[in-house]
Amino acid sequence: SNAYQKTFGGGPSDVAIWKISPTGSILAATYVGGTGGEGPDGAGVDQQGNFYFVGNTSSPNFPVTVPLTGPGGGPEDLVGVKMSSDLSRLLFSGRYGGSGDDVARSGLVDAAGNFYLVGNTDSNDFPTLNAIQANYGGAQDGVMVKIAP
DSSP, rough: OOOOSOOSSSSSSEEEEEEOTTTTTTEEEEHHHHHHHEEEEEEEEETTOOOOEEEEETTTTTSSSSBBSSOSSSSEEEEEEETTTOOOOOEEEEEOOOOSOOOEEEEOTTTTEEEEEEEOOOOOOOOOSSSSSSSSSSEEEEEEEEEOO
């Protein structure tokens, strides 16, 4: 009853998250998505029990708490999401991408609360900052986004 997003957002898919007890009871559940398609690719929990996931979206209205980083507008953009432990609140949500296809493959949160997204891109305008490779190399490049608390 306290889900962040109680109904399906539309499109081909949304992220669906369930928190389940050791006995199999559903403790919390929510959708996260917009009118396009979403897919999760990595998840984690921090020391406070907050839930993190990385994934991809093609939704123009994917819920975010910070503005899009990069031009976006490609087939898919990477997303990084932090939710409260009871899945009732969106604590952070960021979208990252260039004009091409940007896909998250995994993510993690470290003990200091830094949130990392890793994936690949074919965008020649993927946003960079303090990059070891600031320019697109061609075909598919690996990407990593670090989000500090």
